[in-house]
Amino acid sequence: xxxxxxxxxxxxxxxxxAAIRDSLDWLFRSRxxxxxxxxxxxxxLAAWTPATRGCVVLDVRMHGMSGLDVLDRLEExxxxxxxxxxxxxxxxxxxxxxxxxxxxxxxxxxxxxxxxVERVLAALEIEARRHAAASTSRALEERLAxxxxxxxxxxxxxxxxxxxxxxxxxLGIAMRTVEVHRARILEKFGxxxxxxxxxxxxxxxxxxx
Amino acid sequence: MTExxxxxxxxxxxxxxxxxxxxxxxxxxxxxxxATPLIAVALIAALLGFLVWFADRSEREEAGLALIxxxxxxxxxxxxxxxxxxxxVERLAVDIGDRPSEAVVxxxxxxxxxxxxxxxxxxxxxxSGALRALVPPDARADPAPPxxxxxxxxxxxxxxxxxxxxxxxxxxxxIFESGIRVGGLTARLQLERxxxxxxxWWITQKNLVSLIDRDGVELVRKSSLxxxxxxxxxDLAFDPPLPGVVLSLAAHRAPTSLTGNALVAAIFGLxxxxxxxxxxxxxxxxxxxxxxASLGEAQALxxxxxxxxxxxxxxxxxDDRIIYVNPAFCRMVGWRAEEIVGRTPPLPYWLPDxxxxxxxxxxxxxxxxxxxxxxxxxxxxRDGTVFDVLVYEAPLIDARGEHRGWMGSIIDVTDRKxxxxxxxxxxxxMTRTARLISMGEMASTISHELNQPLAAxxxxxxxxxxxxxxxxxxxxLVGALEKLEVQAQRAGRIIRRVHDFVRKRExxxxxxxxxxxxxxxAAFVAPDARKAGVDIDLTLPPGPxxxxxxxxxxxxxxxxxLRNGMEAMATTPKGERRLAVSARLRPPFDTxxxxxxHPAGDILVEVADHGPGIPPEVADKxxxxxxxxxxxxxxxxxxxxxxxxxxHQGRLEFTGLRAGGTLFTLTLPARPADAPDAxxxxxx
Numbered sequence: 001x002x003x004x005x006x007x008x009x010x011x012x013x014x015x016x017x018a019a020i021r022d023s024l025d026w027l028f029r030s031r032x033x034x035x036x037x038x039x040x041x042x043x044x045l046a047a048w049t050p051a052t053r054g055c056v057v058l059d060v061r062m063h064g065m066s067g068l069d070v071l072d073r074l075e076e077x078x079x080x081x082x083x084x085x086x087x088x089x090x091x092x093x094x095x096x097x098x099x100x101x102x103x104x105x106x107x108x109x110x111x112x113x114x115x116x117v118e119r120v121l122a123a124l125e126i127e128a129r130r131h132a133a134a135s136t137s138r139a140l141e142e143r144l145a146x147x148x149x150x151x152x153x154x155x156x157x158x159x160x161x162x163x164x165x166x167x168x169x170x171l172g173i174a175m176r177t178v179e180v181h182r183a184r185i186l187e188k189f190g191x192x193x194x195x196x197x198x199x200x201x202x203x204x205x206x207x208x209x
Numbered sequence: 210m211t212e213x214x215x216x217x218x219x220x221x222x223x224x225x226x227x228x229x230x231x232x233x234x235x236x237x238x239x240x241x242x243x244a245t246p247l248i249a250v251a252l253i254a255a256l257l258g259f260l261v262w263f264a265d266r267s268e269r270e271e272a273g274l275a276l277i278x279x280x281x282x283x284x285x286x287x288x289x290x291x292x293x294x295x296x297x298v299e300r301l302a303v304d305i306g307d308r309p310s311e312a313v314v315x316x317x318x319x320x321x322x323x324x325x326x327x328x329x330x331x332x333x334x335x336x337s338g339a340l341r342a343l344v345p346p347d348a349r350a351d352p353a354p355p356x357x358x359x360x361x362x363x364x365x366x367x368x369x370x371x372x373x374x375x376x377x378x379x380x381x382x383x384i385f386e387s388g389i390r391v392g393g394l395t396a397r398l399q400l401e402r403x404x405x406x407x408x409x410w411w412i413t414q415k416n417l418v419s420l421i422d423r424d425g426v427e428l429v430r431k432s433s434l435x436x437x438x439x440x441x442x443x444d445l446a447f448d449p450p451l452p453g454v455v456l457s458l459a460a461h462r463a464p465t466s467l468t469g470n471a472l473v474a475a476i477f478g479l480x481x482x483x484x485x486x487x488x489x490x491x492x493x494x495x496x497x498x499x500x501x502a503s504l505g506e507a508q509a510l511x512x513x514x515x516x517x518x519x520x521x522x523x524x525x526x527x528d529d530r531i532i533y534v535n536p537a538f539c540r541m542v543g544w545r546a547e548e549i550v551g552r553t554p555p556l557p558y559w560l561p562d563x564x565x566x567x568x569x570x571x572x573x574x575x576x577x578x579x580x581x582x583x584x585x586x587x588x589x590x591r592d593g594t595v596f597d598v599l600v601y602e603a604p605l606i607d608a609r610g611e612h613r614g615w616m617g618s619i620i621d622v623t624d625r626k627x628x629x630x631x632x633x634x635x636x637x638x639m640t641r642t643a644r645l646i647s648m649g650e651m652a653s654t655i656s657h658e659l660n661q662p663l664a665a666x667x668x669x670x671x672x673x674x675x676x677x678x679x680x681x682x683x684x685x686l687v688g689a690l691e692k693l694e695v696q697a698q699r700a701g702r703i704i705r706r707v708h709d710f711v712r713k714r715e716x717x718x719x720x721x722x723x724x725x726x727x728x729x730x731a732a733f734v735a736p737d738a739r740k741a742g743v744d745i746d747l748t749l750p751p752g753p754x755x756x757x758x759x760x761x762x763x764x765x766x767x768x769x770x771l772r773n774g775m776e777a778m779a780t781t782p783k784g785e786r787r788l789a790v791s792a793r794l795r796p797p798f799d800t801x802x803x804x805x806x807h808p809a810g811d812i813l814v815e816v817a818d819h820g821p822g823i824p825p826e827v828a829d830k831x832x833x834x835x836x837x838x839x840x841x842x843x844x845x846x847x848x849x850x851x852x853x854x855x856x857h858q859g860r861l862e863f864t865g866l867r868a869g870g871t872l873f874t875l876t877l878p879a880r881p882a883d884a885p886d887a888x889x890x891x892x893x
Contacts, residue, residue, distance in 0.1 A: 017661050019696050023668035026689050030675035061657060086664070088657050110663035113671020 010034030011120055012052075014044045014070065015059040015086070024057060027113050028120065041065035045073055053131065055123035056083040057116070058103070060094050068094070071101035080130050082123035086111065140200060143189055151188075154181040158194045159201070243494070246487045254480035261473045272460055273441055279412050280443045280458040290407045291398070291450045294325050295380055298396045302382040305333070306391065311341070318344045321396075326406050329374050329399035333384075335392040365451050368400060368420075368428050376400040376420075376428045378451055404431040417459040420447065428454065432461075521598075521619035524605055529554050529571060532614065541598075541621055543591035558588045560595060579604040579612060585622070596623045658703050662696040669693035718857075720880055721760050722753035723792050723812055730767045731790060734775070742783050743775045748791035754812045755880040762853045763877075766861070769850050770816045770873050777820030777871065789817040794879055807878035811859075814875040822865045831863065 011033050013024045018039070025035045038044035042065055044056070060067035067085055074081065085098040085106040095106045104126065105119045147155065157167045164182065168175040191197045301321060305314055318331050322344045333342040366379040380396040400420055408418050408431050419430035442459040521538030525531050530553050534546050542558040549556065554571070555564045563586060574582065581603035588598050598619050605616045670693060673686045731745050738745050771788065778786040792814045800806040823831065832851050854861040859877035866872050
């Protein structure tokens, strides 16, 4: 897996007002969070890759692409980045719309700095979880891919709860061979029992869904 | 006025073939007309030719007849002469048979020869053939007749040639004595003399008279002219009396035939000339026809163009006499062309009160350089309605380059003027709307603009706090705090701008009728009121209520009050949304004790809504800046309103109504009736 460029990890502040960007940069760094500044939605979207990590603090009212447009575009791109939207005072309809478009939170300007940091931290946590889950399932899938077709057949029957004897009968192979396959499957997944294996794969299936 | 243009005659299907058929028929007719002179000329030529031929023929016939007549005449004359000669010789022969003396015989022979010039010689021989007498004596005795041809016993011999006498014929007459032949007389007829003596000049003038033998060999002739081989000729046998001789008359070449030919040539030449000239004429005629057709087409097109013009056209000569108007102009003014053309000013479509002006314009136009001018004026229709027109007047220059008068194009601009007027009013309304709305818009803009520095300030401050709490060196905070200060100044600038906006305009005080103004504002908010289901009750005095005020500012105040009132009733049941607006003059004596008043009294404008009223906690802050009960409000409206009213030395107050709702009272000093008219608009 390719590591994302360092610049694309952290809090992505998207605002066309330089003062806001700079003050947010100051605020987030005061809490030890790395910050990437983007002076427009277009600039952020141009730099975005599926590997981009962190969370987005997005101003709704910008020249060029509005914050809502950026949300639409991120959804189209299949981004899973959590987005915190900054709206004007009392701009409820916009706030509602941004939540519908996939923002995880919104804050009215002028906002309380501490609140914003808390929301961003929460968003980062969500992102970290999403990322971890994604990498686990990716690892499992990689391991599944290393199985030979015969091992795959044996594994399916193991997960169905069949004994070695039954598997050997079903597949028309020697009992001893089944035992060898079984040992190799457990070894490839790094688990000690069929039950543990079943648990891992169940996680994967749940995430697939 | 936009009278519908006269409908153009519809061109339906059958018309075209009909027209085509007509055209075809007329073309056929043209062809016939063109061919007629040709045929006539041909007929005349043929007839003349026939006449010439006929005349020639009859002349030839006549000539032939004359020739025959002449021939017969000549034949008769010659025969008569020859018969006479023969008779004379025979009588002599008979007399000789009676035995007269020889001297007598000779004398008689001599007499005979002398009296008959054609008888060249006469010889008398006795029965033995011996020559008894010969007259003239020098005449050579006739040699013995040529062998083979027996000498005629009685009658004429065949012609022969005798030297010195030409062709001669012998007339032999026997002499009988008591029935016995005792000799004979031979008269030698000289044929040449015969013709010379006995064919008259008028015959020879016309004809060549000749005697020929059976073989066509000419024996003698009388004429100096050569024989015309093709000429008319008539032969008549002259045997008897002369054996083997034919009389032939040949007409001289008729001079008439030459003139006839010339005539024929002239006729045909002239006919040819006529045909050629007819062709030339026809070509010319066709060209003219084509020119006429194209001219007609152009004329028709021009007429059609003229008919379909919507611009009125009118031409007048240098004496201001109307010489032409087009249908559009007639439609425009409602007069028929024949009613206008030929008239001189003042024209029927002139407005009576513009006559002088129009005449003056004509005068200047006549004395100005010849260049087009345009001006706007008004015309009067026949029915008396007046309409605006735009007139372009240009000099009318004829083909010779002479200035003949003036051509005017007239466009009815009533609609355009009306549109312009409407547009002007609309712009005015929009400007006013923009002015009134700008308050709200500005509020929204300002709130966003203020949010930016405030958010930044909040972030800097939070960041600094974070660092301080984390125990960082406070010197690290300097940069952030400086930036924070910049943002605070930015916010301050925004606030100043708002203030400037409000104060930007110098108020302009002028006499203002509040009654009319309230009417205007009420009309302006009426659409919104209808939408909100609010009835606006106006209670206004019939007369004006004059104040000295800035119209735009007071308008804004009234607008705000009315709109606030309407918005206050958003939760009121539909039927009860009534906004009562009234205005009245309160004289000084009517003013409640202690209230400030003005010498001329005060104008009170009251706006009462039927909303829920104003809660006491809100009432205290109602006029304070940046207080608003509305989610989008900025809290500027009433505050500014009060400032405006105070600028006018008036007051803006509100009270809760017992029945619910709020009453806003706007008090402005009334303008004294005797105040100097401040229409100069000078600011106080």
